[in-house]
Amino acid sequence: MRHARRLTALGLGAALLAGVPAGAARNDAPTKPDAAAKSTQSKAELEALRGRIDALQKNLSAAEESRGEAADQLRESEKAVSEAQRSLYALAQQAKATQGELDGVAQRERAARGALAEQEALAGQLLRLQYFQGAPDRLRILLEGRDAAQVARHLEYLAYIQRARAGLISDLRKGAETLAGLQREAAERREQLAANQAEQAGVTRQLENERATRAVALKRIAGEVAKGKREIDRLKKDEARLTRLVEELARALAAKPAPPPAKGKGKTIDQVADASLSAKSFVTLKGRLKLPVRGELVSRFGAAREEGATWKGLFIRAETGEPVRAVADGQVVYSDWLRGFGNLLILDHGRRYMSLYAYNDGLLRQVGDTVKSGDTIANVGQSGGAGESGLYFELRHDGRAFDPLQWVAP
Structure with missing residues (x-):
């Protein structure tokens, strides 16, 4: 192939890497009662093996430093392609998470708008009720000389109306603030998505460039290794x-x-x-x-x-x-x-x-x-x-x- x-x-x-024999570190089991001699021999073999490994590592480092420019270029290009793909993968996961957050914000915004609409409707009902009831005030009720129990009931009713109106106004303000906060949060998530998409586009361009560089490197290497019978x-x-x-x-x-x-x-x-x-x-x-x-x-x-x-x-x-x-x-x-x-x-x-x-x-x-x-x-x-x-x-x-x-x- x-x-x-x-x-x-x-x-x-x-x-x-082929310079270290598979059995270099293995010692034969002693067959004579000369354990001391065998121990000395094993130590000598171990020292010799360590020396060969040390020399091998130095030779390997030298070979790595002197390898061809085309092979270096191929290695760096293919590693860059891999890194770019990993970045794209991470960005896609980040975009997915951000979109999920944006969907959550949109859902909360719809709920806040619904609650605000309910509060506005309730405020309208309260205003209509006050209009039809004539909106009596405390001084007028006291001066009319009505029965004390009836006066107390009217005053309690009037206090209830005022508290309800104040509570509705407060709820309306809080609802408006919540809605504004959600809108700001949604805008931030949209900006994050836009930035993510721009970064993905940049990484994609980088990936295309790295693949082009790799193609050049492969072509050069194919020319360098076309001759030679050392493939086996x-x-x-x-x-x-x-x-x-x-x-x-x-x-x-x-x-x-x-x-x-x-x-x-x-x-x-x-x-x-x-x-x-x-x-x-x-x-x-x-x-x-x-x-x-x-x-x-x-x-x-x-x-x-x-x-x-x-x-x-x-x-x-x-x-x-x-x-x-x-x-x-x-x-x-x-x-x-x-x-x-x-x-x-x-x-x-x-x-x-x-x-x-x-x-x-x-x-x-x-x-x-x-x-x-x-x-x-x-x-x-x-x-x-x-x-x-x-x-x-x-x-x-x-x-x-x-x-x-x-x-x-x-």
Whole structure:
């Protein structure tokens, strides 16, 4: 596949990672009663290994500093695309929240207008009542020489009318103030929405510019790597680089083997991960998982690649921008650009299980974020030099890749 060949071309710096043998840190168990000699030998081997690791780190740093200008440009451009998409995602969430607040303000404003209309109607009724009753005053009632009980009733009635009128006037003023406050709040929310939309437009323009820059970088890299017969070696070292990263992450959390490969090609995927597996332990999900993206399964675990290596995961051909979803609950432990794999996101699912999502156009989550099964975590792309748009997906346990299809629901 062309995308696999172009992927290998970006593994120049990863070649240094193959310098540490897999069993360099393992000591043979002593078979003679010379424990002291074995201990001395083990210490010497450990010191030698530390020296090799130190030298390897220095060589790796030197290689990273001396890599090609085009590779640098690709990395920065694809990271910028991812950051712009993350910003757009955050702005969209903010706009949604602001619109919700604006809807709430509008609802409260309608309620305030209704209450104000009721108070105005009540005030009108009171005025009409006073008009028909003649609006007697205290002095007139006393001078008419009426019965004392009747005078008391009239005076009480007059006091009630005056209190009711004063209360209505106060309520009308408060209602008008409340309405004015709600109108000001609504205006502020509209201004926030307008500012949000303007910012989204700016980020969208930035995203378009970054994608154009990435296209230029990809074209330059394609020209730089067109010649050369070292693709098999580079691909293996890309895989070693990814394996090293996963093993280091696994050691920080904890470390076991993988099932045999599956065969097949070209299967259409239309059922993707959703919230149905949320809040479930990953170890209980074998045979129940759904794949992370809609598309066409074109490369399977263990299948031979054109370059001579084998696939360590699945390649799912999909449209650029298609949502990539978490296959299970987990925490983001890696979200960055990695040579050979582009914008890469890794989820830790606990019990030393991890899932990896590569070639993304944009990474929507950051290290430390907790996600649920079915949450959108990235957008499909062809970063890292992939020859076509799609998602590279792996499952790992103890840092070792195993066949995801053995865990996927039939």
